[in-house]
Amino acid sequence: xxxxxxxxxxxxxxxxxxxxxxxxxxxxxxxxxxxxxxxxxxxxxxxxxxxxxxxxxxxxxxxxxxxxxxxxxxxxxxxxxxxxxxxxxxxxxxxxxxxxxxxxxxxxxxxxxxxxxxxxxxxxxxxxxxxxxxxxxxxxxxxxxxxxxxxxxxxxxxxxxxxxxxxxxxxxxxxxxxxxx
Numbered sequence: 001x002x003x004x005x006x007x008x009x010x011x012x013x014x015x016x017x018x019x020x021x022x023x024x025x026x027x028x029x030x031x032x033x034x035x036x037x038x039x040x041x042x043x044x045x046x047x048x049x050x051x052x053x054x055x056x057x058x059x060x061x062x063x064x065x066x067x068x069x070x071x072x073x074x075x076x077x078x079x080x081x082x083x084x085x086x087x088x089x090x091x092x093x094x095x096x097x098x099x100x101x102x103x104x105x106x107x108x109x110x111x112x113x114x115x116x117x118x119x120x121x122x123x124x125x126x127x128x129x130x131x132x133x134x135x136x137x138x139x140x141x142x143x144x145x146x147x148x149x150x151x152x153x154x155x156x157x158x159x160x161x162x163x164x165x166x167x168x169x170x171x172x173x174x175x176x177x178x179x180x181x
Contacts, residue, residue: 014042015049019056023105023144025084032056035066036081038073061087094139096120106146116142116153121177123157127165128172135159 020026026033035041044067051057051064061080065071083090096118106112120137127133141154155177165173 010045012043012045013048015044015054019088020086021088022086023089023102023146026086028081032062032066032087033081033084035062035076036078038077038081040069040073041067056087059087089144094142096139100142100144100151102144102146105144106149112146114151116151118153119180121155121179123155124176124178125157125159126174128169132174132176133159 020030028034028037031042051067054062054064054067056062057064057067066076094116096116098116099113100116101111101113103111116139120139123135123137124132125135135157137155137157139153140156143152143154145151157175
């Protein structure tokens with residue numbers, strides 16, 4: 001950050017500041033997450049900052065039309081709004097063995113780097129009156145905590161269903177994870 005990139009003196013000039021950067025969860029109210037979920041963007045100086053000038057538009061995270069006040073908000077819903085990480089911290093895919101290299105987030109290291117040297121758990125589910133079925137484990141989230149030299153992983157199991165389950169059936173689905181030593 002430099003004094004030229006900091007926004008001061010004009011609250012409508014926020015698009016000229018640096019993009020959000022964090023290793024923590026971003027609340028739903030943060031831009032661009034809120035706009036991806038169908039809410040209008042915060043007020044901004046439209047003359048000084050046309051949509052094409054936004055970091056999020058140039059990075060293909062947000063369509064320029066999402067910043068147009070005449071766009072109906074109901075047409076803006078984008079499931080990428082469910083991602084709670086800062087835009088620069090997202091990856092299309094994460095796998096065991098992937099390298100992680102992040103600059104300027106660690107209290108003692110200029111570059112914090114490590115490999116996701118982990119083994120996936122075995123995940124199972126059982127539908128009501130069914131037998132246990134194994135499903136592939138997918139790594140979806142890496143929670144970084146550089147202040148304590150720690151990262152946490154969120155594994156999920158995804159299985160396509162032929163038809164949706166009722167709320168009663170969902171309440172009876174059993175899940176299990178088996179971690180090999």
